[in-house]
Amino acid sequence: MESLYFELGGSKVIERIVDDLYNRVLRDQDLAPFFANIDPVLLRHKFCTFMNTVAGGPYERSGLELRSAHFGAVNEGLTDSHVDKFVAHFSEVLNEAAIPSPLVEALIARVNEFRGDVLGY
Numbered sequence: 207m208e209s210l211y212f213e214l215g216g217s218k219v220i221e222r223i224v225d226d227l228y229n230r231v232l233r234d235q236d237l238a239p240f241f242a243n244i245d246p247v248l249l250r251h252k253f254c255t256f257m258n259t260v261a262g263g264p265y266e267r268s269g270l271e272l273r274s275a276h277f278g279a280v281n282e283g284l285t286d287s288h289v290d291k292f293v294a295h296f297s298e299v300l301n302e303a304a305i306p307s308p309l310v311e312a313l314i315a316r317v318n319e320f321r322g323d324v325l326g327y
């Protein structure tokens with residue numbers, strides 16, 4: 207079976223999806239405050255690298271520390287409900303990009319696997 211990365215259309219498609227995701231997240235009043243002091247260009251880049259890895263693409267990210275990356279946000283009150291909204295935006299972006307629904311489900315399931323790390327449980 208081809209990897210999710212190639213099924214998605216490779217890094218260009220992933221870059222566009224990540225771009226759309228952040229545009230949505232930064233317009234969401236509940237989520238945007240957590241990103242107030244974060245360089246959006248750098249964050250998009252980091253998230254693209256992460257997505258490429260999640261989707262089984264050729265880029266490896268060593269020492270990915272989701273826990274420490276979100277430590278500040280958790281201290282500022284990040285909860286499951288924020289992650290739910292974030293994941294819902296992600297799902298909508300994938301659907302809008304006409305990604306087939308089995309692929310959307312597979313990606314959402316993989317992103318959800320990192321929920322515990324993001325929230326530090």
Ligand code: HEM
Pocket residue numbers: 236237238240241244249252253256271272275276279284288289292293317318320321324
């Ligand atoms: C399962 C859901 C999520 C995943 C997989 C995820 C993934 C990531 C990744 C890969 C990074 C970059 C880490 C790095 O390479 O340094 C990051 C950074 C960040 N995320 Fe998330 N994220 C999720 C949910 C959220 C939510 C819901 C919020 C807030 C509403 C959030 C806020 C942040 C912030 C503020 C940073 C920047 C940290 C920094 O650079 O100091 N994340 N996230």
